[in-house]
Amino acid sequence: MKTFKELDLLEPIQCALADEKYVTPTPIQVQTIPAALQEHDVLGCAQTGTGKTAALALPILNRLGQTNRKAVPNHPFALVLAPTRELAIQIGESFATYGQHLKLRQALVYGGVNQGKQVRALNRGAHILVATPGRLLDLINQGHIKLNQLETFVLDEADRMLDMGFLPDLKRIIEELPDQRQSLFFSATLPPKITELAQSLLRNPVNVNVTPKSTSVEQIEQRIVYLDRRNKLTLLQKVLDSKDVERALVFTKTKRTANTLAQQLMRCRINATAIHGNKSQNARQRALEAFRNKQVQVLVATDVAARGIDIDGITHVVNFDLPIEPEAYVHRIGRTGRAGAAGIALSFCTDDERRELRAIEQLIGKKIPIDRNHPQPGRRDSKPLNAPSERRKPSRKQQASKKPGHSQRARNRRPGFAVDGADKPKRRRRKGQTPRQRTKQIN
Numbered sequence: 001m002k003t004f005k006e007l008d009l010l011e012p013i014q015c016a017l018a019d020e021k022y023v024t025p026t027p028i029q030v031q032t033i034p035a036a037l038q039e040h041d042v043l044g045c046a047q048t049g050t051g052k053t054a055a056l057a058l059p060i061l062n063r064l065g066q067t068n069r070k071a072v073p074n075h076p077f078a079l080v081l082a083p084t085r086e087l088a089i090q091i092g093e094s095f096a097t098y099g100q101h102l103k104l105r106q107a108l109v110y111g112g113v114n115q116g117k118q119v120r121a122l123n124r125g126a127h128i129l130v131a132t133p134g135r136l137l138d139l140i141n142q143g144h145i146k147l148n149q150l151e152t153f154v155l156d157e158a159d160r161m162l163d164m165g166f167l168p169d170l171k172r173i174i175e176e177l178p179d180q181r182q183s184l185f186f187s188a189t190l191p192p193k194i195t196e197l198a199q200s201l202l203r204n205p206v207n208v209n210v211t212p213k214s215t216s217v218e219q220i221e222q223r224i225v226y227l228d229r230r231n232k233l234t235l236l237q238k239v240l241d242s243k244d245v246e247r248a249l250v251f252t253k254t255k256r257t258a259n260t261l262a263q264q265l266m267r268c269r270i271n272a273t274a275i276h277g278n279k280s281q282n283a284r285q286r287a288l289e290a291f292r293n294k295q296v297q298v299l300v301a302t303d304v305a306a307r308g309i310d311i312d313g314i315t316h317v318v319n320f321d322l323p324i325e326p327e328a329y330v331h332r333i334g335r336t337g338r339a340g341a342a343g344i345a346l347s348f349c350t351d352d353e354r355r356e357l358r359a360i361e362q363l364i365g366k367k368i369p370i371d372r373n374h375p376q377p378g379r380r381d382s383k384p385l386n387a388p389s390e391r392r393k394p395s396r397k398q399q400a401s402k403k404p405g406h407s408q409r410a411r412n413r414r415p416g417f418a419v420d421g422a423d424k425p426k427r428r429r430r431k432g433q434t435p436r437q438r439t440k441q442i443n
């Protein structure tokens with residue numbers, strides 16, 4: 001197996017990696033970094049948690065570190081596009097870490113905050129720009145960013161960008177890029193639209209696929225619980241109360257459910273906070289920090305806000321609601337099992353959500369096993385493996401109808417109900433037909 005020392009990286013970068021205690025590159029890094037260092041385009045299919053950020057950042061830092069140029073105001077040399085502010089901030093942090101011994105400047109550009117500070121950073125000059133699409137386009141239109149000196153363009157989490165409706169913005173940004181450039185394209189899944197976009201963007205790319213198409217990370221133990229909607233909160237509480245749960249990320253379909261659920265958990269003395277697109281950038285950062293610092297045990301999130309959260313030590317991901325887009329399932333569960341750690345992904349599924357579940361299982365190419373630790377009362381599809389075979393308890397009416405002496409009238413009130421021929425009133429009896437045959441005729 002290769003070590004970082006064998007990759008052709010500058011000494012200051014090697015030092016930073018040693019500071020971080022990185023010794024062995026992850027599979028995506030092994031396959032991507034040499035190709036990117038030789039200035040090839042790259043199409044990488046990899047989920048978060050596989051070391052993708054270093055895979056894209058190290059070649060950029062190496063290239064810029066070699067030339068030792070001064071930054072040019074408003075003209076970045078490298079642009080990394082990310083779908084969300086959180087992810088952009090995290091990528092920026094990674095560049096700062098891996099580039100700590102280099103004299104390179106970076107700027108971060110994302111929406112939801114005042115643009116003043118970002119514009120000042122751009123005016124001072126930044127070698128590397130990390131941005132979300134909306135604010136980037138805004139600042140391009142205002143003349144604060146010019147991409148004509150760009151050398152490397154990175155599109156991260158491309159599939160998510162399309163899910164979030166960024167395709168028109170992306171196309172506009174791509175028009176601004178110089179023809180002569182290197183492009184690195186990363187996506188956790190490669191649905192046809194993404195392949196099409198990659199083809200229009202990349203020239204002769206080196207294809208790197210560290211996970212088979214759209215499969216979920218191997219170390220993550222996935223389980224499903226079939227239950228009724230009204231039991232979701234009780235089960236979530238029970239799951240979160242378990243000693244094994246150190247840090248859990250809970251996904252809901254809507255922002256509203258995320259808020260309500262976080263409040264309900266707090267009332268049950270489970271330390272939780274919510275993160276979603278309606279919260280201000282500062283509130284989102286605060287929530288993430290509290291979760292990262294373990295002040296909060298549970299983060300309740302919607303898909304958009306949780307995208308790309310890089311927090312190690314998330315032991316459990318709970319899908320309180322199943323996602324409508326099956327690809328989102330892969331992203332969600334990828335929040336646990338990061339950097340080779342094990343993780344558990346538990347999904348709640350009501351009868352209304354079975355269609356979503358089928359789509360997910362089709363995408364990941366396997367059936368998610370039923371969780372037998374949390375049997376649901378009255379649900380045969382969640383009973384423990386060693387449970388005695390459960391015969392449905394007859395209803396009171398059924399019990400009563402079996403009792404000798406039960407009113408004949410009550411039985412006769414149900415037309416078409418197959419009863420023992422001998423008990424039937426004379427006028428309904430048909431010669432030569434068993435009760436079963438008669439029932440068949442009626443139905």
Ligand code: AMP
Pocket residue numbers: 021022023024025026029047048049050051052053054310312338339
């Ligand atoms: P990413 O997929 O880039 O979000 O990375 C997931 C986690 O793995 C981050 O916490 C990184 O700091 C860590 N990581 C990335 N590359 C390596 C490596 N080669 N050795 C050890 N940890 C790594």
